[in-house]
Amino acid sequence: MASKRRNNAASTQRSQTPAKSEPKPNNEGQLNQEKLETLANKAFDSVTEQQFEQVTTTSPPEDFNPQDCWLKAQLFETAIKNIEADRQRLDETTKQLESQVADLEKKEAAIKLEKTSLQQAKQGFEQEQNALKQERQSFNNQVLELSTKERQLKELETNAEAGFMAQNQAALKALDEATENLRQERDRLYQEIAERRRSLDSEIAQQQDRLAQELDAKRHQYENDFAARQVELDAQQQELLILRKEIRREQKNLKLERELLLEDQESIDLKVQRLSSSSTEKFNVKIQILEERLKQSNSLRQSFEQKLLQRTEADRRFGDRTPDQVMAELTSLGEENQALRQQISELPSQASLERLQQLETLQETWESERLQLKTRVQEQERALSLSRVEVSNLETLRNEKEAMEASNSRLRKALEDLRGDLALSIADDQKRSQFEHCAAMDQNTLLQKTSQLYKEITDLRAFAKDLRDRIALSQGKGKELYYSNQDIRAFLGGLAMSRLHILQGISGTGKTSLPRAFAHAMGVDNYTKIEVQAGWRDRQDLIGYFNAFEGRFVENDFLRAIYKAQTPRCQDQVYIVLLDEMNLSRPEQYFADFLSKLEDIESGETPPLKLQSDLEKHFPRLFQDKDLLLPPNVWFIGTANQDETTLEFADKTYDRAHVMELHQQAKPFDIGKIESRHPVSYSALTNAFNIAKKNHLNKADESWDFINESKLRDLLKRFRLGWGNRLKRQIDSFVPVVIAAGGTVGEATDHIFATKVLRKLRDRHDTPIDDLKQLQTYIVKNWQLLDQSSNPVQSLNILQEEIHRLSGGELS
Structure with a gap:
């Protein structure tokens, strides 16, 4: 409704302009009326009624040129078309980017499918491992069966020794052969099982390493590809966002330029109308003044003609004058008449004078209004520039707000995901043991079975x-x-x-x-x-x-x-x-x-x-x-x-x-030949050590007596060396085992004495060489009392090294 009222007002204003004041159209340099009407209608549709009233109160400047206005309008229209073409190209680019995003999503789905296939392959490998474990269990069952048969054969042998001596010797011989065969078969199966177990373990380890390497390589490759594609997609999305922001900014600028163009067009129309109406009014005033002057001149001419007729009649009537006098008098009268006419023609009428005064008053009023309107236009232009800045700032703030809202939504979603993960982690933590690896061993069936x-x-x-x-x-x-x-x-x-x-x-x-x-x-x-x-x-x-x-x-x-x-x-x-x-x-x-x-x-x-x-x-x-x-x-x-x-x-x-x-x-x-046997137990090893301690405890006492002999202790006191009860306990444990393993008391004592006592002499700088030599002599002299089959090699080497070092052997 407001646009219709504005259109009616504009058409009414154009119709009120006198027809004779309109310029005659030419073929060149004139405005295209149809395009102007189209632009004007678009402008009327895009402005508010208040803006239209503000524009109608303005008048065009005196140096207004419609041709320049038309060229600017053409330039604006061409710029608008170029901007619309750019917007179409940007829309096409946006569609291309969206298609690329869809392709990336398809590739990501393919990668997920490949990961699923790898997981399925991994599950197949785990099934193969379970099958190998079952096969290993069957081997263990066979071993148990063989052990049971061996035990039964031993029971038969015991029964034969106890009360079946009268049985057939051939049966005993066959039984022995069967027993030997079973033993050989047992040993062979033990070796096969051990070899099979080692080969299976090595194959499983190799397959696990190979699959782990392949999985890691593929995972790294997919992760790198996905990361690169993600980076590329992010860059394209960033470019798309930048382009969208530029498009929005250009659209806003275009909209502002359109509004400015429409406002300029409206002001141009109003200026044209005002200019034409003012020119027409001036011409009408001039015509009225000239018509008044013409009427006054005609009335004076008629009055002078009557006076001339009266004078002629008077001359005729007063015929006492000569013609020359009459002509001279007429000439003077004519000149006087001409002068009077000239004066009459120069003098305006009273109405014309009043109309002229009114026009001058209106002109002064219009000039003051024009100055006021010009001032208001300048103020409006400054306000418009400020509004443009504010609009630009507002658009920037709006874009920042949109970005912040998007970032806020992403952060809120990430926060929700983190809260969910935290809740799951807390729930898992409540169920999970604080010693994860130790608790996993409790669930390991292999570690929970005795071997x-x-x-x-x-x-x-x-x-x-x-x-x-x-x-x-x-x-x-x-x-x-x-x-x-x-x-x-x-x-x-x-x-x-x-x-x-x-x-x-x-x-x-x-x-x-x-x-x-x-x-x-x-x-x-x-x-x-x-x-x-x-x-x-x-x-x-x-x-x-x-x-x-x-x-x-x-x-x-x-x-x-x-x-x-x-x-x-x-x-x-x-x-x-x-x-x-x-x-x-x-x-x-x-x-x-x-x-x-x-x-x-x-x-x-x-x-x-x-x-x-x-x-x-x-x-x-x-x-x-x-x-x-x-x-x-x-x-x-x-x-x-x-x-x-x-x-x-x-x-x-x-x-x-x-x-x-x-x-x-x-x-x-x-x-030598190595026979297969079960792993040696800890109890068997410690029992062997305890038996050795019982059997060779006297040898441990001999070793202790040698080390703890008073003369040797006196020599060692020179070096501030001593020992406590711990050394006695160590000798009681070490010496018997070395002897039971095939060594001698001298070998064991030499090791204990060198590593526990003489070791402390190394790298000293306050040790007298003579004391070292006396200690060396004492050991050599009294060693044969302890053990004649061995020499104190380690102890003498330590003493010799120290004597050599302190005597300057290191420098030489």
Whole structure:
């Protein structure tokens, strides 16, 4: 309705303009009336009634040029078309980007399908593993059946010896042959089972590694591709957002320009109308003035003609004058008449004067109004520029608001996801054990079943020889590990003496290989390697720590090994924990809690290991009173290098540990036949040690008497060396086992004396050389009283090295 009123007002205003004041159209340089009418109608539809009233009150400037207005209108129309074409191109680009996004979503779905297929392949592999486990179980069942048959045959043999001597000798012979065949078949099956188990384990491990590598490679590849595509998609989306913002900004600018164009067009029309109406009015006033003048001139002419006729009549009537006089008088009268006429023509009428005064008054009024309108137009232009700035700022704020709302929605969704994940994590945490790996061992069926073990070691000497052969072949053929009989005997004696071993020597002498090979030779895989780091300061670096935020204990390999050693499968097996590069940090700091507890284990106790934990949560099955016990079947073996990167051991560590110094590997020897047997149990090993202690306790007393002899003690007091009851306990455990394994009392005493006493003489600078020589002479002189079959090689080497060093041998 408002647009119709404006259109009617505009048409009425155009119709009120006089027809004779309209300019005549030409073919060139004139406005195209139809296009102007179209633009005017569009402008009338886009403005408000208040804006239309404000525009109608303005008048065009005096230097207004319709041709320039028309050119500007054409330029605006062309610019509008170009902007619309740009907007169409932007819409096409947007559609292309949306199609690319759809393609990326399809590719992402394909990647998810490939991940699903990989998971299905992984499940197939797990099924194959289960089948292999079932096959291994069937092998174990066959072994049990063979053992049952062997036991029945033994019972038959016992019955034959007890009361069936009268039976047929042929039956006995056949029974013996059957027994031997069954034994051979049992041994063969044992070997096949062992080989089959090793091959299956290696195949399973290889397949697991291969599948894990393939899965990791594919996962990394897919993740990289997806990340790259995601980055590309994000960049395209960012560009799209920028383009959309530019389009919106251009649309807003275009809208403003359209409004300005329409306002300019309306002002131009109004100026044209006002200009034409004012020109017409001026022409009408001039015409009226001229008509008034013409009427006045005609009335004067008529009056003068009457006067002339009257004068003529008077001259005729007064004929006393001559014609020349009359002509002269007429000429003067005519001139006077002409002058009067001229004066009359120059003088306006009273109405004209009044009309002229009114027009001048109107002109002054219009001029003042024009100045006021011009001022108002300038103010409106300034307000319009400010409005444009505010509109631009408002558009920017609106875009920022939209971006912030989108970001806020994303953050709110992420927050909801995090809350859901947190709730799930809290629920899982309530169900989850704070010792996850230990609790997982409780659920491991293999660790919860006891295995068949070798329960008796009848001859420790034969066991040491067999152990040496098995250690040599533990790495496979072509990778033999040769250790001397003396090293094997010292290692076994150290197992009986202390739960802590320190293996010293240069790199490549087999310090790390010996514990691993020993565990393999015992028939078990109970071996855990801990790589000690240079920055360890307390036991948390070794065993782990309690994470109060997550409510769980971060279990390191050391703690897992201690718990695993207590499981039903491993509790009667020897378990080795290797502390590689033990002296990179000070064991008196990170291993301090265990140094005192190990002696409690050696005395038959099972000391608890206090761990920080959540007392309200569930504890694993093998924890007692919420503490983890240190099992007796665990030995801690540390390797140590002596260089600038390592630290020296404290005396209290050396005093509690069994120390071995490995030099170059022994010479190759002939390896005997190795028969298959079950893993050696921990109880069998400790029983063999106890039997050796009973059988050779007197030899331990002889060793102690030699070391504790008063003259030797007096010599050692010069070096401020002494010992306590711990050394007596260590001798009672070490010497008998070395002798039972094939050594001598001199060999065992030399090792104990060198590693426990004379070791403390090394690298001293206040030691008198004469005292060292006296000590050396005493040992050589009195050694034969202890053992004539051996020499104190290690003890004399230490003394000789110190004498050589203090006498300047190092400088030479």
